[in-house]
Amino acid sequence: MSADGIVYIVDDEAGMRKALCRLLGLEGFETRAFATAREFLAEYRAGEIACLILDVAMPELDGIALQRRLIQLGVGVAIVFLTGHGDIPTSVQAIKSGAVDFLTKPVNDADLLRAVRTALKLAATRHMEQAGIEALAARRATLTPREREVMVLVVAGKLNKQIAADLGAAEQTIKIHRGRVMRKMGVESVADLVRAAEQIGIGK
Amino acid sequence: MRGLEDYVGGATRPPADRLGFRDAIADYNHRFSRHRMSWITVIWFTAAGACLTLGVLHFLVWCWDRSLRASLWFSGVALSVAAIAGIENAIMHANTPAAFLALHRWGHVAFFFITICIVGFVQSYFRTGRRWLIWTLIALRVLVLGLAFVPGPTFNFREVTAMVPFQFFGETLMAPRGVPTPWEPAGEASGLLLVAFVADAAVRLWWKGGRRERQRALVVGSGVALFVFSCFANSILVHGGIAHGGVARAPYFITLSFLFIVAAMAFELSRDMMHAARMVEELRENEESMSLAARAAQLALWRWDISHDDIWVSPNGRGLYGIVAGEPVTLLRFLETLHPDDREATRQAVQGALEGGGTFNAEYRVALPNGGVRWIGALGKVEFGQSDQPLRMRGVSLDITERMTAEMEASQHRAELAHLTRVATLNQLSGSLAHELNQPLAIILSNAQAAQRLLAQSPPDIAEVSEILADIVGEDRRAGEVIHRLRALLKRGETVVLPVSLNAVIEEVLQLTHGDLMARGVVVRCDPLDGLPEVEGDRVQLQQVLLNLILNAADSMSANPPRERRLHLVTAHRNGAVRVSVHDEGCGLPADAEKVFHPFFTTKPHGLGLGLPICRAIIDAHGGKLWSEADPASGSVFHFELPERELQPA
Numbered sequence: 091m092s093a094d095g096i097v098y099i100v101d102d103e104a105g106m107r108k109a110l111c112r113l114l115g116l117e118g119f120e121t122r123a124f125a126t127a128r129e130f131l132a133e134y135r136a137g138e139i140a141c142l143i144l145d146v147a148m149p150e151l152d153g154i155a156l157q158r159r160l161i162q163l164g165v166g167v168a169i170v171f172l173t174g175h176g177d178i179p180t181s182v183q184a185i186k187s188g189a190v191d192f193l194t195k196p197v198n199d200a201d202l203l204r205a206v207r208t209a210l211k212l213a214a215t216r217h218m219e220q221a222g223i224e225a226l227a228a229r230r231a232t233l234t235p236r237e238r239e240v241m242v243l244v245v246a247g248k249l250n251k252q253i254a255a256d257l258g259a260a261e262q263t264i265k266i267h268r269g270r271v272m273r274k275m276g277v278e279s280v281a282d283l284v285r286a287a288e289q290i291g292i293g294k
Numbered sequence: 295m296r297g298l299e300d301y302v303g304g305a306t307r308p309p310a311d312r313l314g315f316r317d318a319i320a321d322y323n324h325r326f327s328r329h330r331m332s333w334i335t336v337i338w339f340t341a342a343g344a345c346l347t348l349g350v351l352h353f354l355v356w357c358w359d360r361s362l363r364a365s366l367w368f369s370g371v372a373l374s375v376a377a378i379a380g381i382e383n384a385i386m387h388a389n390t391p392a393a394f395l396a397l398h399r400w401g402h403v404a405f406f407f408i409t410i411c412i413v414g415f416v417q418s419y420f421r422t423g424r425r426w427l428i429w430t431l432i433a434l435r436v437l438v439l440g441l442a443f444v445p446g447p448t449f450n451f452r453e454v455t456a457m458v459p460f461q462f463f464g465e466t467l468m469a470p471r472g473v474p475t476p477w478e479p480a481g482e483a484s485g486l487l488l489v490a491f492v493a494d495a496a497v498r499l500w501w502k503g504g505r506r507e508r509q510r511a512l513v514v515g516s517g518v519a520l521f522v523f524s525c526f527a528n529s530i531l532v533h534g535g536i537a538h539g540g541v542a543r544a545p546y547f548i549t550l551s552f553l554f555i556v557a558a559m560a561f562e563l564s565r566d567m568m569h570a571a572r573m574v575e576e577l578r579e580n581e582e583s584m585s586l587a588a589r590a591a592q593l594a595l596w597r598w599d600i601s602h603d604d605i606w607v608s609p610n611g612r613g614l615y616g617i618v619a620g621e622p623v624t625l626l627r628f629l630e631t632l633h634p635d636d637r638e639a640t641r642q643a644v645q646g647a648l649e650g651g652g653t654f655n656a657e658y659r660v661a662l663p664n665g666g667v668r669w670i671g672a673l674g675k676v677e678f679g680q681s682d683q684p685l686r687m688r689g690v691s692l693d694i695t696e697r698m699t700a701e702m703e704a705s706q707h708r709a710e711l712a713h714l715t716r717v718a719t720l721n722q723l724s725g726s727l728a729h730e731l732n733q734p735l736a737i738i739l740s741n742a743q744a745a746q747r748l749l750a751q752s753p754p755d756i757a758e759v760s761e762i763l764a765d766i767v768g769e770d771r772r773a774g775e776v777i778h779r780l781r782a783l784l785k786r787g788e789t790v791v792l793p794v795s796l797n798a799v800i801e802e803v804l805q806l807t808h809g810d811l812m813a814r815g816v817v818v819r820c821d822p823l824d825g826l827p828e829v830e831g832d833r834v835q836l837q838q839v840l841l842n843l844i845l846n847a848a849d850s851m852s853a854n855p856p857r858e859r860r861l862h863l864v865t866a867h868r869n870g871a872v873r874v875s876v877h878d879e880g881c882g883l884p885a886d887a888e889k890v891f892h893p894f895f896t897t898k899p900h901g902l903g904l905g906l907p908i909c910r911a912i913i914d915a916h917g918g919k920l921w922s923e924a925d926p927a928s929g930s931v932f933h934f935e936l937p938e939r940e941l942q943p944a
Contacts, residue, residue, distance in 0.1 A: 102812075103733055103737065105733075105734070105737040105765060105768075105769055106733070106736060106737050106740070108737075108765065109736075109737050109740035109741045109744060109765070110740060112740075112741065112744040112758075112762065113740050113743060113744040113747070116744055116747045116748065117747075147729070147809070147812050147813050148812070149812055149817060150817070152815075174729040174732045174733055174736070174809070175725060175726075175728065175729050175732070195732055195733070195735075195736030196732070196735050196736035196738070196739035196740070197736065197739070197740065198739075198743075199740070199743040199744075199747075202740075
């Protein structure tokens with residue numbers, strides 16, 4: 091039983107929602123179904139490990155439009171499209187925009203479950219990455235302003251002497267700051283520090 | 295009345311006077327046989343004879359045609375005048391007061407009748423008399439008659455003591471000597487009232503009528519006026535003389551006065567008859583030209599005498615219905631000639647014409663002996679009697695086989711064209727229709743696979759499985775309905791006219807187009823009227839009309855921003871018609887809104903331009919109309935209206 095993650099379903103057909111909930115429920119997934127994209131947006135909370143089974147053709151906001159909206163909002167939910175009539179341009183666009191899979195109805199249970207599992211795994215990975223980034227950001231928050239300046243220059247590949255000249259301080263002082271930065275950020279080498287800085291978006 | 299009793303009590307007459315009429319006649323006959331015939335007698339008898347002849351003649355005229363009431367009344371007037379002439383002549387030669395009084399009394403009877411008959415004549419001839427005047431007159435005359443016949447001398451005389459001979463232009467005539475009664479002026483009053491009644495009726499006719507009515511009013515009115523006036527003058531002369539000198543200074547000349555009115559009435563009636571004769575001549579001419587025209591137009595003429603159930607049919611008409619010459623035709627025989635399927639409807643059309651409308655309009659098939667059919671259109675009009683009972687129906691029949699064949703061919707072509715465009719329209723829809731079918735299939739598959747998983751568990755959740763199966767059945771039905779509807783639309787069928795609910799037709803078409811409209815981002819709002827009456831029509835063709843209108847509306851909005859593609863359907867009911875309106879917010883109509891109904895007019899790159907012309911042809915064939923107008927806000931509205939189905943009386 092793989093119960094780690096929530097499966098959201100958005101489909102305007104009540105019968106379809108019911109059938110999908112049944113099938114996924116029997117596989118141990120927690121499901122939440124919505125008839126419209128709007129209802130889903132109102133209910134969805136970011137930060138969960140979740141995937142979304144999304145119908146394309148729906149009144150008002152359709153599946154592709156919802157995907158676009160979620161990207162704009164910065165919500166990285168993994169999407170599995172499930173459509174009645176999948177044309178090539180739509181599927182290409184969906185996949186390009188980061189959809190996990192693009193399935194057509196009627197869908198075989200094995201295909202659907204595989205896609206859902208893939209999507210949830212991706213969501214878990216993203217969730218973990220997100221957790222790592224958040225940890226690094228928390229570490230960085232403990233740096234003093236001087237240490238931050240030093241870190242930016244270290245990540246930029248400058249030597250202690252150059253940093254001391256830039257900041258107008260003694261080389262010995264910079265050495266101490268650099269040691270504190272490495273310790274606070276929890277890294278062993280400059281290479282690790284550079285990777286951490288990239289993850290939290292410093293020094294670009 | 296008290297005076298009357300006194301008068302009756304003080305009567306001093308021999309009992310024989312009570313029945314003195316026979317004596318008077320005997321006496322008169324005696325005198326008549328002794329003397330040479332007086333000129334008065336000759337004139338009076340000539341007048342009586344003339345009146346008698348006229349009276350009998352007009353009575354016979356009335357017997358022949360009971361609707362000629364004026365003739366009956368006139369004959370009454372003429373016969374009464376004849377009687378008065380006889381009585382008057384006898385009075386002028388009456389020797390004894392008893393004979394005089396008896397004759398005088400019977401004179402009142404004749405007077406009573408003549409008054410009634412003049413009133414009747416004027417009323418049936420003018421129809422403008424005042425009712426209260428009529429009743430007053432009759433009441434007055436009945437009173438006079440009653441007073442004349444109560445035991446006692448007579449209405450006019452308290453007593454007549456003797457008959458006095460006097461000379462009148464070489465004739466010795468008898469005049470009464472006596473005392474007049476106080477109520478004598480009542481007689482004159484009734485005369486005046488009669489003049490007033492006739493004059494009033496004549497004036498009213500004058501104001502009401504045209505030239506012919508005015509002539510009538512003038513001739514009869516003045517004739518009656520002249521009569522009553524001279525009658526009145528004579529009465530004053532006779533009775534006034536008695537009042538003043540006890541002896542009449544002139545004989546009763548009422549007969550001569552009456553001749554005025556008889557002459558006026560006879561003149562009018564003869565003119566009517568001459569007029570009728572001329573009309574008969576004109577009618578014959580009309581009939582001849584009519585039958586000529588009928589022959590030229592190949593019309594068959596017929597006339598049905600309803601009370602005798604006898605139908606006369608012109609010779610070409612017999613040919614039309616395949617009835618041999620000489621064979622009597624009844625309604626049943628006529629219905630037998632028809633195609634069995636048309637008999638009941640035609641019988642009902644006849645019934646309807648007799649019971650209410652008065653017009654018979656039917657198209658039916660005559661079954662020919664060789665097995666073929668002949669289409670006939672018939673038009674008839676019922677003639678009703680005075681109490682609204684149907685008397686006759688006359689009409690024409692026309693062979694319309696050619697027209698009906700052409701119409702049926704046209705209808706067949708229309709049906710074929712409709713079918714072709716329907717298939718073309720559905721072809722456009724095929725993608726979204728596949729979606730409509732795919733949807734239930736997808737639901738069925740997922741449900742079935744869920745059920746498989748459930749059954750693999752131990753113990754399996756049977757309740758859940760049966761719920762799943764119920765859902766599967768429901769979805770399967772839905773798919774079946776879509777296929778059924780599609781098949782109906784794709785079928786090249788004959789037109790089948792049945793009661794149809796337009797609300798249901800709209801729902802069905804919206805189901806078919808649901809996927810297509812959603813894919814195009816069109817939002818549908820539908821406001822069906824509750825309790826909308828049904829219409830009569832071909833369901834598939836009406837679906838086609840709605841399909842076309844809905845898809846056109848969606849097409850017209852394809853360039854709109856996604857949120858402004860609203861389609862609004864409304865049904866309404868008014869003035870016996872059911873209306874469906876399809877509103878869109880699209881690009882609107884060309885300046886000439888009618889242009890969209892022209893064949894081959896299209897705004898679409900791959901459009902044929904046949905959709906709307908065929909929709910209009912379909913609606914026209916249903917007896918309705920289809921039109922378009924620019925929406926006040928934006929876009930356009932297409933309306934169609936069909937007559938509401940009439941509920942068959944149970």
